[in-house]
Amino acid sequence: MPAFEAPDFLKLDETQFSEEERMIRDSARAWVSGEFLPRIQEHVRQDGSFPMDLVPQMAELGMFGANLKGYGCAGMNNVAYGLLMQELERGDSGLRSFASVQGALCMYPIHAYGTEAQKEKWLPPMAAGEAIGCFGLTEPDHGSFVSGMTTRAERKGEGWVLNGVKRWITNGSLADVAVVWAVTDDGVRGFLVETDRAGFEARDIKGKFSLRASVTSELFLENVEIPESNQLPGAKGLGGPLGCLTQARYGISWGVTGAAMACFDEAVQYARDRIVQGGPLASKQLTQMKFAEMLTEITKAQLLALQVGRIKDAGQLHHSMVSMIKRNNVDIALRIAREARDLLGANGIVDDYQSMRHMMNLETVRTYEGTHDIHTLILGEHITGMRAL
Numbered sequence: 001m002p003a004f005e006a007p008d009f010l011k012l013d014e015t016q017f018s019e020e021e022r023m024i025r026d027s028a029r030a031w032v033s034g035e036f037l038p039r040i041q042e043h044v045r046q047d048g049s050f051p052m053d054l055v056p057q058m059a060e061l062g063m064f065g066a067n068l069k070g071y072g073c074a075g076m077n078n079v080a081y082g083l084l085m086q087e088l089e090r091g092d093s094g095l096r097s098f099a100s101v102q103g104a105l106c107m108y109p110i111h112a113y114g115t116e117a118q119k120e121k122w123l124p125p126m127a128a129g130e131a132i133g134c135f136g137l138t139e140p141d142h143g144s145f146v147s148g149m150t151t152r153a154e155r156k157g158e159g160w161v162l163n164g165v166k167r168w169i170t171n172g173s174l175a176d177v178a179v180v181w182a183v184t185d186d187g188v189r190g191f192l193v194e195t196d197r198a199g200f201e202a203r204d205i206k207g208k209f210s211l212r213a214s215v216t217s218e219l220f221l222e223n224v225e226i227p228e229s230n231q232l233p234g235a236k237g238l239g240g241p242l243g244c245l246t247q248a249r250y251g252i253s254w255g256v257t258g259a260a261m262a263c264f265d266e267a268v269q270y271a272r273d274r275i276v277q278g279g280p281l282a283s284k285q286l287t288q289m290k291f292a293e294m295l296t297e298i299t300k301a302q303l304l305a306l307q308v309g310r311i312k313d314a315g316q317l318h319h320s321m322v323s324m325i326k327r328n329n330v331d332i333a334l335r336i337a338r339e340a341r342d343l344l345g346a347n348g349i350v351d352d353y354q355s356m357r358h359m360m361n362l363e364t365v366r367t368y369e370g371t372h373d374i375h376t377l378i379l380g381e382h383i384t385g386m387r388a389l
Ligand SMILES: Cc1cc2nc3c(=O)[nH]c(=O)nc-3n(C[C@H](O)[C@H](O)[C@H](O)COP(=O)(O)OP(=O)(O)OC[C@H]3O[C@@H](n4cnc5c(N)ncnc54)[C@H](O)[C@@H]3O)c2cc1C
Pocket: 101, 135, 136, 137, 138, 141, 142, 143, 144, 145, 167, 168, 169, 170, 171, 210, 211, 216, 364, 367, 368, 369, 370, 371, 372, 373, 374
């Protein structure tokens, strides 16, 4: 595979990113090229396998809970964190999903809603990649409409007993701890469930066309007993899980820009060498129009993510901003991946090339963490003040 050339049309490197931000990005970029990409083909061919042996290296590079402070986390700002997500997804959405779930969906709720004892117990080993987390919100019958959740947590003595099924859970069978969202008599609450507790079972979902290098599971909770000390006291109501989703969606918006950059780069390099009708594919007017569109959309996506990152660092983030960039950036990344696959012709359908893998992955990314439609509705409500019927 030729060396990756990152598009930076509006000179963000020179004018926007600090030296530290560039350094974090560049070390992640080198790691993805040197350690991860040589392994991706084998894991895509095995449905639902993630290169777990790379987890210690990821931890060493500060990739888990990277924008959290203390407890062994890297404590980087949100732009550096975004650039890290961009580079991980330039490798594969499964790789970025692994880091997103660990950091934004599991470490974040412990950091934001947990007791000091929960933070001390879980965050250092999770940052070190020695403990893996998963996030159980979606259920077989309730995805977008999370308030339909039926998983129950009932009081039993001083503790709780959990019953229910969670589906489509990234890292479910790899996890040491599951952040499980359940309905109680006082509304939705979050619980830390060690996965070796009696009554907990994770079964992997096979046959995915998308996110193949990522483990996706169904979680079964049958009379799982946990102590009161496993409840996340700071999470009350749906704001708890939604707060985590805002963190993860922010990272996704950067991540998919990385996937788009990978596809753009692959298509440009391919079109320069591929001869069609007496000349390079890159010299054809139609091809150049496609590249002009791709580069423009990537540049807009970079700017949107960057601006939201700076706003997030300034403490002024509103979740609707994240909806706008998740919705837009996933959409353009998916279009670019499809266009790049098309430009590669028949070669584009084999896994020696990456555009189709990104394209298939991005179908998941369009669906998870709030579908494209759901983010449209969030923005619509923000604009009009009216919840759509
Ligand atoms: C590979 C993978 C990994 C995942 N990882 C996790 C995880 O780690 N943890 C977790 O909790 N979940 C996870 N998910 C689940 C994901 O978040 C859900 O799939 C997503 O929220 C959509 O829910 P659904 O699949 O039930 O689709 P549905 O909600 O049934 O949506 C189906 C269609 O209906 C549309 N729709 C829904 N509501 C409306 C409406 N009001 N108006 C108009 N259209 C609407 C949607 O946009 C979509 O097009 C994962 C999913 C995948 C595929």
